[in-house]
Amino acid sequence: MGWLVVCAAALMAFMGISVGSSLGLVLSVGSGALTFPPLWGALKSRGLMTHAGWRWSASLIFGMVALVVNANAYAATPEGKAAAAQRDAKDAAQKLDEQLDEAQVAAAEKVAIESGEHCLSGWDGSHNDLERAVRTRLRNPRSFEHIETVRSPVDAEGKFALIMTYRAENGFGGINIEAIGVEVDVATCHFREVSNDEIAARLAP
Numbered sequence: 001m002g003w004l005v006v007c008a009a010a011l012m013a014f015m016g017i018s019v020g021s022s023l024g025l026v027l028s029v030g031s032g033a034l035t036f037p038p039l040w041g042a043l044k045s046r047g048l049m050t051h052a053g054w055r056w057s058a059s060l061i062f063g064m065v066a067l068v069v070n071a072n073a074y075a076a077t078p079e080g081k082a083a084a085a086q087r088d089a090k091d092a093a094q095k096l097d098e099q100l101d102e103a104q105v106a107a108a109e110k111v112a113i114e115s116g117e118h119c120l121s122g123w124d125g126s127h128n129d130l131e132r133a134v135r136t137r138l139r140n141p142r143s144f145e146h147i148e149t150v151r152s153p154v155d156a157e158g159k160f161a162l163i164m165t166y167r168a169e170n171g172f173g174g175i176n177i178e179a180i181g182v183e184v185d186v187a188t189c190h191f192r193e194v195s196n197d198e199i200a201a202r203l204a205p
Helices: 002-018 022-033 037-045 052-075 078-115 128-137 196-203
Strands: 145-151 159-169 175-185 191-194
Touching: 128 159, 128 175, 159 196, 175 196
Parallel strands: none
Antiparallel strands: 145 159, 159 175, 175 191
């Protein structure tokens, strides 16, 4: 273990020399000297400095302080400043990308809300609440089959019309094709049933 600390201290001493930190060099040498096996083995054999706890604690403190001092010294060098500037530029670019992504998502959500697309199924364009309401009216809700949903643009009042065409079993066991027209509020996605003629008129080009 002592040799590992000595090796780590040697690396920090080399770093101190590289960045021109005399204090970091001294602290690193001190950290390594405090746990240098041959030195402390010789002292211990003579009955000197037999308490190892303070040496390890002091070596750890010296090493940590040397690391901080060397890091600060490196940050003050041209290379350290260039590396810091590069990191800052990378962080700024990443932050900008995140902001752009958030802005794009927000813009897409706004378009979807304003167009009423958020009220409709992305799978088949149906209005899920309307579909559920129609099923509850049927004698056999399981017979419901969505055919298509046609809608109008959103008007000035924030509403759009749609007609949902579907198949369902009638009271005689046969299959009928029916259609229901509703007006949908973009803000809430709530609907109210209106006549098919009114819906057809709004859907007309």
